[in-house]
Amino acid sequence: MSRVYLAYMKKNFKGGLTAQAGFTLIELLVVIAIIAVLTTIIIASLTSAKNKAIDKAVQTNMLAVRNQAQLYYDGAGSGSYAPSQSIPLSNNCAIGMYGADPVIVKAIAQIVKDRGVDYVACFSTPATYAVVAKLKNTNDYFCLDSINTGKFVDGNSNAAWNGMYGQGSQGGDPNVKTAVVDTNTALCNG
DSSP states (O other), rough: OBBBBBBBEOTTSSSSSEEEBBOOHHHHHHHHHHHHHHHHHHHEEEEEHHHHHHHHHHHHEEEEEEEEHHHHHHTSSSOOOSSSEEEEEESSSSSTTTHHHHHHHHHHHHHHHHHOOOEEEEEEEEEEEEEEOOOOOOOOOOOTTTTTTEEEEOOOOOOOOOHSSSSSSSSGGGGGGGGGTTTTEEEEEE
């Protein structure tokens, strides 16, 4: 089998040139294949870590919404999370306290930036509220409402999200929305 010489010659003690032993083409291809496999594994790990970090950022921002919502309720909201009527569950998170309090506006904007507008929904009544976002790494939902610190709701299929608020870009079955948020109480299910 012929050898591939990696372009260097060595001077021998008499001043002449001698070729150094090189690698065979098979050996080089095996090394390249190993490097490619390791690179693929590393990229997959980094993607998973990035998605987990995005999910944690979403949860942290939603907890900021919860803390600020209580301050809004006790202060500027005068004992209410929403105007006199309920705000329907939708991806328009700019109505009521969601648009009135600057800290909530900033936190919701960051959640939308991290997950996209079609993956965040808000709902409120004068006495309760719920904010839900679809997580990227697990495809579950993180739902936060006025009585708990946040919980995970199983997201077995995209159909559950697509129909959750009945007016997303994907449309969907409006009856599925109760899988995540009870629209009568504005509280998380699950």
